Amino acid sequence: xxxxxxxxxxxxxxxxxxxxxxxxxxxxxxxxxxxxxxxxxxxxxxxxxxxxxxxxxxxxxxxxxxxxxxxxxxxxxxxxxxxxxxxxxxxxxxxxxxxxxxxxxxxxxxxxxxxxxxxxxxxxxxxxxxxxxxxxxxxxxxxxxxxxxxxxxxxxxxxxxxxxxxxxxxxxxxxxxxxxxxxxxxxxxxxxxxxxxxxxxxxxxxxxxxxxxxxxxxxxxxxxxxxxxxx
Amino acid sequence: xxxxxxxxxxxxxxxxxxxxxxxxxxxxxxxxxxxxxxxxxxxxxxxxxxxxxxxxxxxxxxxxxxxxxxxxxxxxxxxxxxxxxxxxxxxxxxxxxxxxxxxxxxxxxxxxxxxxxxxxxxxxxxxxxxxxxxxxxxxxxxxxxxxxxxxxxxxxxxxxxxxxxxxxxxxxxxxxxxxxxxxxxxxxxxxxxxxxxxxxxxxxxxxxxxxxxxxxxxxxxxxxxxxxxxx
Numbered sequence: 001x002x003x004x005x006x007x008x009x010x011x012x013x014x015x016x017x018x019x020x021x022x023x024x025x026x027x028x029x030x031x032x033x034x035x036x037x038x039x040x041x042x043x044x045x046x047x048x049x050x051x052x053x054x055x056x057x058x059x060x061x062x063x064x065x066x067x068x069x070x071x072x073x074x075x076x077x078x079x080x081x082x083x084x085x086x087x088x089x090x091x092x093x094x095x096x097x098x099x100x101x102x103x104x105x106x107x108x109x110x111x112x113x114x115x116x117x118x119x120x121x122x123x124x125x126x127x128x129x130x131x132x133x134x135x136x137x138x139x140x141x142x143x144x145x146x147x148x149x150x151x152x153x154x155x156x157x158x159x160x161x162x163x164x165x166x167x168x169x170x171x172x173x174x175x176x177x178x179x180x181x182x183x184x185x186x187x188x189x190x191x192x193x194x195x196x197x198x199x200x201x202x203x204x205x206x207x208x209x210x211x212x213x214x215x216x217x218x219x220x221x222x223x224x225x226x227x228x229x230x231x
Numbered sequence: 232x233x234x235x236x237x238x239x240x241x242x243x244x245x246x247x248x249x250x251x252x253x254x255x256x257x258x259x260x261x262x263x264x265x266x267x268x269x270x271x272x273x274x275x276x277x278x279x280x281x282x283x284x285x286x287x288x289x290x291x292x293x294x295x296x297x298x299x300x301x302x303x304x305x306x307x308x309x310x311x312x313x314x315x316x317x318x319x320x321x322x323x324x325x326x327x328x329x330x331x332x333x334x335x336x337x338x339x340x341x342x343x344x345x346x347x348x349x350x351x352x353x354x355x356x357x358x359x360x361x362x363x364x365x366x367x368x369x370x371x372x373x374x375x376x377x378x379x380x381x382x383x384x385x386x387x388x389x390x391x392x393x394x395x396x397x398x399x400x401x402x403x404x405x406x407x408x409x410x411x412x413x414x415x416x417x418x419x420x421x422x423x424x425x426x427x428x429x430x431x432x433x434x435x436x437x438x439x440x441x442x443x444x445x446x447x448x449x450x451x452x453x454x455x456x457x458x459x460x461x462x
Contacts, residue, residue: 091319094407095326098398102333105393162336167329176325 003028003035006048006058010122010196013039014227017119017195019108022188023069023181024057029219030184031076031083042127070100073181086181099174099182102163107189110157111201114150116143118197154201161208168207172214179215187215191223193231200231234259234266237279237289241353241427244270245458248350248426250339253419254300254412255288260450261415262307262314273358301331304412317412330405330413333394338420341388342432345381347374349428385432392439399438403445410446418446422454424462431462 005025008018016022016037028035040047045054051065059066059075066075077086077093087093116135120143123131132143139146164186167174174182190212193201202209216224236256239249247253247268259266271278276285282296290297290306297306308317308324318324347366351374354362363374370377395417398405405413421443424432433440447455 085322088322088325089320090407091316091323091411092326093322094319094402095323095330095405095413097401098394098405098413099326099329101397101401102394105397163329163333166332166336170328170332171325174326174329176321180322182326182329 001062003033004038004060005035006038006040006056008056009039009041011124012227015122015195016226017192018056019188019192020069021057022191023185024059024072026184026188027073027076027086027181029222030086030180031080033080033083041124042130088175088180096181100185103185103189106160107157110153110160111189111193113146113153114199114201115193115197117147118199122196150199157201158203158206165207168211179218183215187212195226195228198229198231232293234264235269235291236266237269237271237287239287240270240272242355243458246353246426247457248423249287250419250423251300252288253422254416255290255303257415257419258304258307258317258412260453261317261411262311264311264314272355273361319406319411327412331416334416334420337391338388341384341391342420342424344377344384345430345432346424346428348378349430353427381430388432396438399442410449414446418443426457426459429460429462
């Protein structure tokens with residue numbers, strides 16, 4: 001049995017929108033490993049019981065079960081060292097952790113406040129109450145309130161991208177001459193948004209937009225061909 | 232003739248405060264290369280004429296002259312590959328660029344607004360007008376206005392440190408098990424501040440504070456022994 005990846009989807013089983021699942025998805029493509037994706041929804045907790053927890057992504061490779069996008073990348077890098085590297089060595093791996101933490105602390109909260117209601121509207125009806133309740137409890141406000149100010153949030157987000165914008169003056173990708181994990185982890189945040197929302201996060205004259213365009217074309221246009229908005 | 236490093240100083244020739252010069256200083260210590268430091272002040276442009284430009288750090292290694300802290304690190308890594316690595320490989324180097332860009336775009340502007348008047352007060356009298364004029368032209372306001380809100384700026388700065396704080400939950404240093412360039416480039420920003428200002432940037436219960444404490448002790452306490460405040 002080949003590699004299987006459990007991925008979060010919306011009402012449509014092709015609408016993959018979790019940034020964490022996209023990281024694992026791109027890691028497998030980067031490693032040039034064939035894999036099967038299994039659509040999963042929030043209400044299907046029992047489907048993941050074998051993994052000992054209730055979140056995706058979950059990777060199954062033979063008798064190995066790996067959960068968490070970072071752990072999946074670590075596993076693939078160790079298990080398939082002959083395939084293209086996700087980290088480019090130990091120095092690269094340590095700093096890839098920092099890029100991941102930058103995405104999670106600086107970008108994700110703002111992106112969530114741009115797309116939360118769009119996520120809700122694309123979920124299967126069986127997932128909607130769970131999503132609203134858990135996210136509103138975390139935010140301390142309604143999804144609608146969180147998204148109410150997205151015209152300003154997106155401007156803050158563009159400011160937060162300043163370090164990436166500056167790096168792209170020195171090299172074509174965060175990871176250097178070719179994209180690797182650090183690029184995929186940032187790109188997955190954009191893929192999360194465009195999979196679920198028509199709201200554009202980037203101005204078309206932003207160097208980050210041009211970088212994103214290149215990554216949309218990678219792997220024979222895997223991200224471009226996925227069910228998403230043109231945003 | 233051994234390696235020489237030209238470094239910016241205040242009225243006291245031991246008060247090194249430029250974050251860019253500290254990067255080069257720590258890079259040389261990291262590479263375990265003996266070097267001599269040459270104090271330099273803004274008004275001594277002609278002293279740097281041999282380098283073809285007017286800024287420090289300037290590194291002289293035999294007949295090689297290297298300017299710019301990033302270029303100095305690149306030079307040392309290439310020229311002294313047998314000494315401890317600053318980047319940990321090509322993957323690490325590409326992302327070290329991003330960490331540098333994160334420091335310059337996200338941290339430096341806020342730190343400057345915490346210490347600008349303290350810098351002014353520590354400069355040699357001959358440097359003060361130059362510093363005030365160039366910085367106020369850049370900021371579009373007086374140094375005093377820039378620093379007027381530093382109680383709030385420092386709170387913003389602490390928020391901006393969120394990705395570093397999260398990374399330190401996974402590993403002891405940005406660069407992994409041991410500090411390297413990425414750590415030195417962030418630490419140099421703190422060293423800039425404590426060299427010139429008693430204003431504390433970090434709360435003592437912040438994991439970033441504990442990380443900084445470790446780096447203060449590195450290289451036999453080189454940073455700790457430098458002329459600085461306890462902040």
